[in-house]
Amino acid sequence: MLRAENLCCGRHGVAVLRGVSLTLQPGQLLGVLGANGAGKSTLLATLAGELPAMSGSLTLHNQPLSQMRPAAQARCRGVLPQSPSLAFELPVRAVVGTGAYPFPEVSPAQLEHLIDRALVLADASHLASRRYTALSGGEQQRIQFARVLTQVLAHRAAGDYRALLLDEPTASLDPKHQWLLLQTVAQLARDEGLAVLVILHDVNLAAQWCDQLLLLAGGSVVAHGPPDAVLTPAAMMSVYGMAAQVVMHPVDARRRMVCFVG
Template identity: 60%
Template sequence: MLSTHQLGCHRGARKILSGIDLELRAGEVLGVLGANGAGKTTLLATLAGELAATEGRVELDGRAMAGWTPAALARRRAVLPQSPSLSFDLSVREVVAMGAYPFAELTPADHEALLRQALHQADAAGLAERRYLALSGGEQQRVQFARALAQVLAAREPGQYRVLLLDEPTASLDPRHQLMLLGAVQALARAEGIAALVVLHDVNLAAQWCDRLLLLARGRCVALGTPAEVLTPQKLEQVYELPVNVLVHPLAGRGPLVVFGA
């Protein structure tokens, strides 16, 4: 399991995170919410092992994150950053295949099956033969999502703990593909036992697709729990500094419906 205990993190002299206790459970989707500057991306980077904690602990399977080599870590977690950048004129298949780089043991048949599965789950199969740089921003995001899926699924042993970390993955997507992506993450968590963390700005998408939510403000945890426990007017007004109404969603099973500025 990927976990933190009293996690703190600085960027230069500025303290970004403080006192974060968190567990990413297999088979669960955890959403991270907060206003701009709350520390969401810093938290994801620290969990990914890309940024060192300056206080507390980050552990994967009980071992400190600092004890994992980059190669070993790449076999256990996949990251979709907020703004993936790629300037090389590669095909979509080549970009998605990057997710399989840490797994040299894959046979050509395994590799092909993995690419097909990842492209299908990301609704990007129709883009497979195109050039990545010729795609729209939303299409590129779906391809990058497929790359992360390929990495988190490749050569996975039954029951092995794997983590998928997504930073604002819906930002450049149309409503249909926002729902498709989050539905794919939820289905992957349920079917494969993957632990998923998703940084989101859309509170209602988080309420619909996440099992638990972490609400951050100024680098600290305001609330951690189910959407119903976290998405209360008092907590949301504290974080977003706006009047909030929290309603019963008209569609059953969708979590609370949040209306800002009402």
């Protein structure tokens, strides 16, 4: 599993976030919340091995992440960055298929099946014959989501640990596709045993779909636990500097809804 203990992470030698301890558990969806500049993307980039940890422990399968080759990391974790960019005039299916690059053992027939499945999961099958650069921003985001799904679904040996790290994947999506993306991720966590970390700005989307929440503010962790436990008026004031009421969700009594009141 991917574990961080007392992790300090930052950029260009400047610490952004200190004292983070977490374990990405198979079958669970961990949501990361915080205001702009709280260190959410820096944390994800560190967990993904794209930034070195400044101090603390960061391990994958009980091995220091810094000692793992990128190819080995790519076989057990997929990353969807906040603003994926691709300027090449590639067909959509070719873009989605790049997710299988860490798995040379995947046959052409298996790859086609993976691409088809990922496009269905991303609600993007109707885009399969298009060119990537001709798509809208939201459509490109769904294709990138399909690409990372291809990566985490490509290796399915029994008991394999696979982590999915998503940085604001709903940012450019309409409400329907925000809902569908998180529904898909939650279902895959349950059915496929994926360990998922997702950065979100929408507190109520996080409350609806995440099993655990990590709240960040002031360079540290404000709260970490189930949504009902961490979504409190005091925590919302600490994280966002705004008063809030936390009420029972009008449709799903198992969940809470946060209403900011300024």
